[in-house]
Amino acid sequence: MTAEERLGAEKWVPRGADLGELRNAVQSCRGCELWRPATQAVFGDGSPSARMMLVGEQPGDREDLSGEPFVGPAGAVLDRALQAAGIARDEIYVTNAVKHFRFEERGKRRIHSKPGVAHIVACAPWLEAELDAVDPDLIVCLGATAARAVFDRTVAIGGERGRLQPARGRQALVTVHPSSILRLRADADRSAAFDALVADLRVGAEALGLSRR
Ligand code: URA
């Protein structure tokens, strides 16, 4: 990173902006080096008055190309899990801890590469601005990167998942990232992991009185 890039996203985030203005402004962000090889920034999407905000890790290959969060394979798992938990995706707000896709090129393929703590910290002002604008009652962290961004500490997902905890002046809970389910080889493991994700999402839905069951 250059000296300028080490500053983080702060100076690119317009103060008091609404979601539309933030979504435009994020395309100009140079808060870390991830903007350079990516196609575009992927901002959050969903209800501007959502009571539940889901936070993922970073856009994947498909999200980088389309500009929308969770539209690829992980998004398909997430959509099924939300439906099983009785949560309507258009009533919530879905975003990522890091707004640009970090990847390595292997031949013609772009392989996902986990964002580092420096990227999470650099990108945090955008998440903060989304929290200010949407003002949700509950934040659901999908995986360790999201949990790091929301809680400002290292979170062991296995030990803390599925329970309500205070964070950023509201309630939060952590669960697994939907990609972790896709990585499981055995059908039985995948199905158990999916059910556990749904159970965690239900804890959130019930806390908000959202669940349709
Ligand atoms: N994984 C994420 O964490 N976010 C996305 O938007 C897509 C995949």
Ligand code: SF4
């Ligand atoms: Fe800015 Fe975040 Fe993109 Fe880095 S990843 S350039 S901080 S929007």
